[in-house]
Amino acid sequence: MNSQFKRGVLELCIVKILSIRAMSTFEVLEVISNDLNVNENTVYPILRRLTSDKYLEVKKNNIGVGAPRKYFYLTDLGEERLVELENEWNTFLKGVSRILGVSYE
Amino acid sequence: MNKKEFLNELEECLYDYEIRRDVIEDILSDHEALIDEAIERGSTEEEIIDRLGRPRTIARSLKGEKKKSGAGYKITAVSPFIATILFFILGFQLNFWHPGWLVFLIIPVAGILESSRRMALAELLVALSPFVSAAVFFTIGFMYNVYHPTWLVFFLIPLLGVFNGNKKDKLVGIVIFGLVPLLYLYLEIINYSEYNWVVFLVVVIYGLVTGHIDGVIKIDLGNLGDNEEAKRDERLLKASVLVIGVAYIILGVSFNLWHPGWLLFLIIPVVAMIFVNKHHSSEIPFVAFTPFISVALFILLGDYIGYEYSWLFFMMIPIAGIFTTED
Numbered sequence: 001m002n003s004q005f006k007r008g009v010l011e012l013c014i015v016k017i018l019s020i021r022a023m024s025t026f027e028v029l030e031v032i033s034n035d036l037n038v039n040e041n042t043v044y045p046i047l048r049r050l051t052s053d054k055y056l057e058v059k060k061n062n063i064g065v066g067a068p069r070k071y072f073y074l075t076d077l078g079e080e081r082l083v084e085l086e087n088e089w090n091t092f093l094k095g096v097s098r099i100l101g102v103s104y105e
Numbered sequence: 106m107n108k109k110e111f112l113n114e115l116e117e118c119l120y121d122y123e124i125r126r127d128v129i130e131d132i133l134s135d136h137e138a139l140i141d142e143a144i145e146r147g148s149t150e151e152e153i154i155d156r157l158g159r160p161r162t163i164a165r166s167l168k169g170e171k172k173k174s175g176a177g178y179k180i181t182a183v184s185p186f187i188a189t190i191l192f193f194i195l196g197f198q199l200n201f202w203h204p205g206w207l208v209f210l211i212i213p214v215a216g217i218l219e220s221s222r223r224m225a226l227a228e229l230l231v232a233l234s235p236f237v238s239a240a241v242f243f244t245i246g247f248m249y250n251v252y253h254p255t256w257l258v259f260f261l262i263p264l265l266g267v268f269n270g271n272k273k274d275k276l277v278g279i280v281i282f283g284l285v286p287l288l289y290l291y292l293e294i295i296n297y298s299e300y301n302w303v304v305f306l307v308v309v310i311y312g313l314v315t316g317h318i319d320g321v322i323k324i325d326l327g328n329l330g331d332n333e334e335a336k337r338d339e340r341l342l343k344a345s346v347l348v349i350g351v352a353y354i355i356l357g358v359s360f361n362l363w364h365p366g367w368l369l370f371l372i373i374p375v376v377a378m379i380f381v382n383k384h385h386s387s388e389i390p391f392v393a394f395t396p397f398i399s400v401a402l403f404i405l406l407g408d409y410i411g412y413e414y415s416w417l418f419f420m421m422i423p424i425a426g427i428f429t430t431e432d
Contacts, residue, residue: 025135026142040157041166044135048170067137 010038011046012085015055015074019082022059022073047072055081108140111154118164128170136163184215185423196413204243206416210236212423234262254293260286281308338380345376365404371397392425 010032017023017031029043050056055078060068074082106114112133119129136157143153157163188211195205217232238259246252264282285307292301349369356366375397399418407415 024138024142026139026146029139040139041163044163045166045169048167066141067134069138069142070135 010042012089014046015078015082018072018074022071024069024071106154108150111160112137115160115163118160122164122168124170181215184212188212202413204247207240207243209419210240231265234265238262254290257286257290281311342377342380346373349373368401368404371401395422395425
């Protein structure tokens, strides 16, 4: 699969799962890799980019020992981004389905 | 690979991609937290590190974080123009061509300050120390015509350098590079003798005894492998240090050419870099040679064509920098 396309799909998946609840990097990685064959090299840079684009907000949790654990929350802008990405995805899927002759609703 | 080794390697790889220091620290902290959490949830250290992949690949995936400090780059980019304008104002208005050329030090200093976000304070001070020392040396030298013993200010460079070392090295370094020049200064003022320079042999003896001097050569030629050619070049470099030292003393004692004879010492780092280029896969760019070449040309030709013209040789540094810089 084209890596840029894959990153786009992953962005949608990350935003979607974070719309359900805030998660740490490890949790995001766990949830995503349950269904998709991805590694941390792909997920972590997307989390950083979504944060710098203000779609995500980070809250640090100091657990006493070791490095502070970051939790990613979806911002209002992130909610809007999710709707936008879902619409793009649905339009894309419908188009592909029509070409393949598969009904998609 | 354990967690510490993984994080160290990741840090080195991130530095290779010229990512800002604060960003590197953030990335390292994230990965440390990620590994800790995985272990807490039942993974072993090896499992999670294996799952994360190679540090080099992780760093490559983050190279988009590189150079996001636009304002800093703009200042660095305009610094040659600012320096040129200041230089001409100083020259034409005040006839201050020398040491007015020192304003060109703004260019490397701006570059260092721009990248300072990737550096610890001690590293920043060391990086700036050659420029501060040169500025102090030439300004005091020119204004009061006391180049000697003002040159002692160059000891600031190794003195600050030792602050990057461990505790024991710091203490010895302060004594060697701080107190020895002060002792020399004291002797020059109180009890002038043409042999006062002998006190500096303490530095050389200490270096030889502790293996630091040998170490410098080894570091420069480090990781060349054990092939015969690398070993031969290492011996050649060591021999060149000795030959240059002897040649300098002969020039000084026989012909009173202490100045500009000291320029011979510039050959050592240049030869070392040539050998590194020969044996290393990552080449040292030409721009790294230009400070040594321009200092030599500036000093050697300054007496003949005038320092008001010979400073132009320093322009080869930013020019070479522009041609060497990657997009």
